[in-house]
Amino acid sequence: MYNKLRWSFITFLGLALILLAISVKSAQLYTDWLWFQALSYQRVFMTIIVSELGLRFAASAAFFILLFFNLLLTRGPLIKASQRAAVFREDNLVTIQASPLSKLFNPRYLLAAYTALSLIMAFLFSFTVAGDWVTLQKFLHPTSFGVLDPVFQRDIGFYVFQLPFYQFLYNVASWTILIIAFWVCVIYLLVSVVQGAPGQLLHSMAARYHLSILAVLFFSLKSVGYQLDQFALLFTHHGAVWGPGYTATHTTLLAYKVLTYVALICALAILVNLFLRRFKLIVYSIGFLVLASVLLGGIYPIFVQRFIVTPNEISMETPYLERNIEFTRKAYNLDAIERSSFPAGKVLSLEEIRANNDTVGNIRLWDWEPLQQTYSQLQEMRSYYQFKDIDVDRYLVDGHYRQVMLAARELNQEHLSSTAKTWVNQRLKYTHGYGIAMSPVNELTGEGLPAFFLKDIPPATTTDLKVTRPEIYYGELTDNYVIVNTKTLEFDYPSGDENVFSTYEGGGGVNLGSFLRRVMFAFSLGDYKLLLASDVDNSSRILYYRNIKQRVQKIAPFLDYDSDPYLVLSEGKLFWMWDAYTTTDKYPYSEPYNKVNNYIRNAVKVVIDAYTGNVVYYISDPEDPVVITYSKIFPGLFKTMEEMPGDLKQHIRYPVDLFSIQANMYAVYHMEDPQVFYNKEDKWNLPTELFGNEEKPMQPYYTIIKMPGESKPEFVLILPFTPQNKKNMIAWLAARSDGADYGKLLAYGFPKQELVYGPMQIEARVNQDTTISQQLALWDQRGSRVIRGNLLVIPIKDALLYVEPLYLQAEQSKMPELRRVIVAHGDMVVMEPTLEKAVEKIFGPGGGIQRPPVTAEPGAEPLSPASVAELAQKANQLYDEAQNKLKAGDWSGYGESLSNLKQTLTELVNRAEQ
Numbered sequence: 001m002y003n004k005l006r007w008s009f010i011t012f013l014g015l016a017l018i019l020l021a022i023s024v025k026s027a028q029l030y031t032d033w034l035w036f037q038a039l040s041y042q043r044v045f046m047t048i049i050v051s052e053l054g055l056r057f058a059a060s061a062a063f064f065i066l067l068f069f070n071l072l073l074t075r076g077p078l079i080k081a082s083q084r085a086a087v088f089r090e091d092n093l094v095t096i097q098a099s100p101l102s103k104l105f106n107p108r109y110l111l112a113a114y115t116a117l118s119l120i121m122a123f124l125f126s127f128t129v130a131g132d133w134v135t136l137q138k139f140l141h142p143t144s145f146g147v148l149d150p151v152f153q154r155d156i157g158f159y160v161f162q163l164p165f166y167q168f169l170y171n172v173a174s175w176t177i178l179i180i181a182f183w184v185c186v187i188y189l190l191v192s193v194v195q196g197a198p199g200q201l202l203h204s205m206a207a208r209y210h211l212s213i214l215a216v217l218f219f220s221l222k223s224v225g226y227q228l229d230q231f232a233l234l235f236t237h238h239g240a241v242w243g244p245g246y247t248a249t250h251t252t253l254l255a256y257k258v259l260t261y262v263a264l265i266c267a268l269a270i271l272v273n274l275f276l277r278r279f280k281l282i283v284y285s286i287g288f289l290v291l292a293s294v295l296l297g298g299i300y301p302i303f304v305q306r307f308i309v310t311p312n313e314i315s316m317e318t319p320y321l322e323r324n325i326e327f328t329r330k331a332y333n334l335d336a337i338e339r340s341s342f343p344a345g346k347v348l349s350l351e352e353i354r355a356n357n358d359t360v361g362n363i364r365l366w367d368w369e370p371l372q373q374t375y376s377q378l379q380e381m382r383s384y385y386q387f388k389d390i391d392v393d394r395y396l397v398d399g400h401y402r403q404v405m406l407a408a409r410e411l412n413q414e415h416l417s418s419t420a421k422t423w424v425n426q427r428l429k430y431t432h433g434y435g436i437a438m439s440p441v442n443e444l445t446g447e448g449l450p451a452f453f454l455k456d457i458p459p460a461t462t463t464d465l466k467v468t469r470p471e472i473y474y475g476e477l478t479d480n481y482v483i484v485n486t487k488t489l490e491f492d493y494p495s496g497d498e499n500v501f502s503t504y505e506g507g508g509g510v511n512l513g514s515f516l517r518r519v520m521f522a523f524s525l526g527d528y529k530l531l532l533a534s535d536v537d538n539s540s541r542i543l544y545y546r547n548i549k550q551r552v553q554k555i556a557p558f559l560d561y562d563s564d565p566y567l568v569l570s571e572g573k574l575f576w577m578w579d580a581y582t583t584t585d586k587y588p589y590s591e592p593y594n595k596v597n598n599y600i601r602n603a604v605k606v607v608i609d610a611y612t613g614n615v616v617y618y619i620s621d622p623e624d625p626v627v628i629t630y631s632k633i634f635p636g637l638f639k640t641m642e643e644m645p646g647d648l649k650q651h652i653r654y655p656v657d658l659f660s661i662q663a664n665m666y667a668v669y670h671m672e673d674p675q676v677f678y679n680k681e682d683k684w685n686l687p688t689e690l691f692g693n694e695e696k697p698m699q700p701y702y703t704i705i706k707m708p709g710e711s712k713p714e715f716v717l718i719l720p721f722t723p724q725n726k727k728n729m730i731a732w733l734a735a736r737s738d739g740a741d742y743g744k745l746l747a748y749g750f751p752k753q754e755l756v757y758g759p760m761q762i763e764a765r766v767n768q769d770t771t772i773s774q775q776l777a778l779w780d781q782r783g784s785r786v787i788r789g790n791l792l793v794i795p796i797k798d799a800l801l802y803v804e805p806l807y808l809q810a811e812q813s814k815m816p817e818l819r820r821v822i823v824a825h826g827d828m829v830v831m832e833p834t835l836e837k838a839v840e841k842i843f844g845p846g847g848g849i850q851r852p853p854v855t856a857e858p859g860a861e862p863l864s865p866a867s868v869a870e871l872a873q874k875a876n877q878l879y880d881e882a883q884n885k886l887k888a889g890d891w892s893g894y895g896e897s898l899s900n901l902k903q904t905l906t907e908l909v910n911r912a913e914q
Contacts, residue, residue: 448817468572
């Protein structure tokens, strides 16, 4: 009785757990459907779900049928064996009596056991094809690349879209046969045990026939595998060549052709053995296959490579190196790079500096790492606000093209005090971040702090830039779901000792219009408090998947994404822009950039509204065959760049991740001559620089310059190159980001016979300057830490200007201050408090930067210099303001007020001396 109750309880508990798991999964499926529907991407959701579930169902159904059918073939021998075992002799009389075996192998029980085993294995097998729906859909919607591979003369589209599906089918079929063979062997072993001949698997003819048929299928399938392996050679790497070289083309390819027929012969031999019953035929044929694999697939290629190719590698591999170079350049769009020469050793004149004021006036002095610390100290305002990252962009500020740095002030619920981390606060009250901070890349206050264009809460501005919708409901730190439009007012922003509250006015999220929906969300999110919250009513909306990285990738998981989404202020609203890539590992003869993928395009720009959470995908490379295929699979998912709002289009930029990949590849694949490429005679390296006190690889950097031959400044991404094993500069690569020139890559090479200083050579010149080195050593001894910022190489006309900022950070402070700027040009290296003074010291009076005038309001006239009385009054106000912030414990505000006070006093002294 006790055992019965125990088993009943276990059964009930198991069923309850299964029911709970099904309920949770169903709830998640339902809430995901609502989420996709709210974003108008329900068609994408249905395509993904139908493809995923359809493929898993088809694979598991086929597997079930095949396994169940094969198990049924073993049913007769197993029943007969159990019946024979139940017959025994006693006193020379044959007596048939009930046996446990006859009960165990009852035909009905056996059929139920086979069905259960097949269902369980089919269910488990379905997980092996999870995620392969993309492979199926790309096979059904291929696109031509318009390029043929040189070996099999097939379009590249065959390898990218069709070959992966054939390989998928082959792998699925192979594993299916092996798993079926395993269970069939298990049952026939059981038959031999029941018959009293354990270990004699092939004792019965049924076992021989059955396993022989499975072997025939396996070796027939193996021949197909060898055919697919021929195509896979196009993505291999042997010796000096990516893709098949001489050895692979003349030996391995031949081996696969021979092995295809040998595998078919094996299958035929096994089939013949069913009638001739000569087991040696099978042994000989399989042995021949193994021997052929070792000789043709292993020893012969090694012999050819070592004794024929290696001694004459350059001459024998030349045609294959040409293919490697050609296809790698196509895979990374390197063949579209425009190459030009750039003069070396030129010295700029004062007039040329003045003529390029837009370039000099936009040289970036603030690096994102020290600036992020400074932003945090000056502009986070409260402990729960956080600047996760600093972005670089360009804006038209008061009519002037300016490069700026900006960051979103997000609300990080993890930084709330422990007492404030209640369910109501985290779900209903603290729902969003607020506003942004923005500063020009090279302006600073008298204290060495950034001079803000946009700052504070509510957003305050000194320019025509305005933020009319500062709330940030969707960002990089919004990891938790929230509920808006509830009876609890949302915290909007702090205002002195009080807080300002608001109500969400957007259409984002999903309406909680019924109790059933709340139940489904409670299951999906694992939060029962949703059902108990009295402040949630039928007009409430739930915002979930708010982290933009999770949000964007949930809609389009088949794309690869850049490591840095960036913030954009457009017409008073805040948006996130994120670059997405199409990639593949099936581009013939191309060298992979990450040991896997060997093709990449920045085919998609993603825009996310920080307030509503709306997500839009724009095709930025309409010629990319991979994104064309995705647009066929998901009609309506992508929009054209022409549909992007004009103001947002002004802020698209060439992505750093793609540029870095292309630069690394171009450092080698700018060599198009096979002999030069083979010997790596002209290989380039990415330069290094001193950042802080460490030598680090130089990262690509954005800047505003006039490209050679152009009349207008533009936003470009730059990276220099140095020759292999040397420190001088050999070339620089630029990617354009503005207007119709977006995406164009230009490489400028220096004359090889002339010296052009590389970044580390400039760093060495700085270290060797006695005045600079003494000053740096003095600062380090006074309890401060000197941080050497990024060294920027700025092309101006036909010359180079090197600029490196220096930051000072007190030992007890986390707020680096920009204190000096080092500028190198020609034979001169100078260090001054500002970029203007450094430029003037090199080029003489009048060579300083002409700053755009600051206006009070958009369209207003430039402000006239303040009088002595006005400045004195302003200084008095700043002093009072600083004292008030000190009393309130607002240390960051206090420091900013003191900085503004010092700047005003300096201006007052200058006015008084006039």
